[in-house]
Amino acid sequence: xxxxxxxxxxxxxxxxxxxxxxxxxxxxxxxxxxxxxxxxxxxxxxxxxxxxxxxxxxxxxxxxxxxxxxxxxxxxxxxxxxxxxxxxxxxxxxxxxxxxxxxxxxxxxxxxxxxxxxxxxxxxxxxxxxxxxxxxxxxxxxxxxxxxxxxxxxxxxxxxxxxxxxxxxxxxxxxxxxxxxxxxxxxxxxxxxxxxxxxxxxxxxxxxxxxxxxxxxxxxxxxxxxxxxxxxxxxxxxxxxxxxxxxxxxxxxxxxx
Numbered sequence: 655x656x657x658x659x660x661x662x663x664x665x666x667x668x669x670x671x672x673x674x675x676x677x678x679x680x681x682x683x684x685x686x687x688x689x690x691x692x693x694x695x696x697x698x699x700x701x702x703x704x705x706x707x708x709x710x711x712x713x714x715x716x717x718x719x720x721x722x723x724x725x726x727x728x729x730x731x732x733x734x735x736x737x738x739x740x741x742x743x744x745x746x747x748x749x750x751x752x753x754x755x756x757x758x759x760x761x762x763x764x765x766x767x768x769x770x771x772x773x774x775x776x777x778x779x780x781x782x783x784x785x786x787x788x789x790x791x792x793x794x795x796x797x798x799x800x801x802x803x804x805x806x807x808x809x810x811x812x813x814x815x816x817x818x819x820x821x822x823x824x825x826x827x828x829x830x831x832x833x834x835x836x837x838x839x840x841x842x843x844x845x846x847x848x849x850x851x852x853x854x855x856x857x858x859x860x861x862x863x864x865x866x867x868x869x870x871x872x873x874x875x876x877x878x879x880x881x882x883x884x885x886x887x888x889x890x891x892x893x894x895x896x897x898x899x900x901x902x903x904x905x906x907x908x909x910x911x
Contacts, residue, residue, distance in 0.1 A: 655878040660686055661863045662873035668772070670706035673786070674793045677873055686875065688794060690801045691883065693876040695860035696790070698808040698823055699770060700872035701780040708775050709736060723752065733763065733776060740764040740778060743897070757783065758894030759823060760903075765808060769866075780806065783824035784889055791826040803827035803883065807857035809866060813902055820861025822853035822893055829882040830854075830893055852881055853893060 664680045677696065681688060688694060702708075716724065716731035720738055724731035727747045734752065738744075741754035741764040751762040756779050759765070765779035780786060787804040794802045804826045809818040822830060830853035834845050860874035897903040 657879050658875075658877040659859060659863055660875040660877065661871045662686060662875065663870055664700070664872050666870060667700075667703050671704050673701060673704040674790055674797075676704070677790070678798070680873065681875070688798065688800050688802050688875060689877065691803075691877075691879075691881075692800070693803040693805055693828065693856055693879060693881065694790065694794070695805045695807055695856060695864075695874045695876060697864055697872035698765070698780050698783065698806050699767065699777055701783065701786055701806055702777050705781055707778040707781065708771060709778060710775055712774060723747065727752065733766065733768075736766050736776060736778070737764045740766060745897075755897065757823060758890035759808075759810070759821065760897075761808075761810065765823075770868075779808075780823070784826070787824040787826035788887065801827070801883065803881065805853050805856050805860070807860055807864070809861055818861075818866060820854070820857035820859070820864075822851075822857040824890075825853040825888055825893065827883060827885070828852070829884050829886075830888065832882075851893075 662680050662684050664676070667676070677694070711730070711732045714732040714735050716735040717738065720735035721731050724734040728749045729751070737752045737754055741756060743755040745753045747753055752764070753760065753762060754764040756764040766776050768776050771777045783806045787806050790804045791802060794800045805822050806824040807820045808823050810821045811818055832850040832852050834848040834850055837845050839845060856876055856879070860876060863874050864871050
């Protein structure tokens with residue numbers, strides 16, 4: 655059977671809402687269903703909306719450090735303040751953007767966004783995305799009797815590439831990375847470092863349907879995908895590595911050849 659990507663259109667949401675019930679409601683309104691083995695992909699912005707993680711910028715008071723960064727990078731000081739609050743680590747920045755790490759992922763402005771929200775507001779990165787993914791997985795099992803996997807996805811820029819792709823910021827219910835080390839390639843060579851980013855690949859496929867503007871498709875059901883289902887509790891270190899281990903960060907930081 656071929657892999658299916660099933661978009662779930664959802665009306666725009668403006669206030670905090672019950673994430674699971676809203677997903678179920680719109681799956682049914684779209685005359686769709688979730689089956690055992692499906693992967694339900696949910697936009698990170700949709701998760702943040704459900705948590706009420708909208709910030710009115712006029713109510714943000716920038717710190718002295720935020721004012722300094724804003725002047726240096728020619729950006730809104732209130733946004734700079736939010737990035738300082740939300741980031742786990744800050745590398746540097748370019749005009750308009752602070753390059754930061756949030757939950758194991760390098761992201762401009764720590765994943766804080768001002769698109770697809772009301773004017774004058776910013777939306778934050780989801781709080782505890784792995785806990786949310788686990789909650790959704792358990793509720794699909796408890797209330798619908800379906801054993802599904804969950805991916806919470808966001809869009810990201812890739813080094814030297816034009817445009818955005820999808821990336822998994824959390825997952826639950828399946829193994830998010832497939833270890834291919836020790837297996838053979840087409841010519842019998844032993845793979846020594848290859849790990850397949852299954853959850854990120856799913857996120858990118860779903861992101862093609864979710865889009866970046868007014869598509870209003872924050873949920874995609876992925877069906878007939880050959881993944882290893884699992885009840886193992888996951889965390890960011892199942893999807894990400896530290897900057898010190900990243901080939902891009904290390905290569906750019908220590909470029910001396």
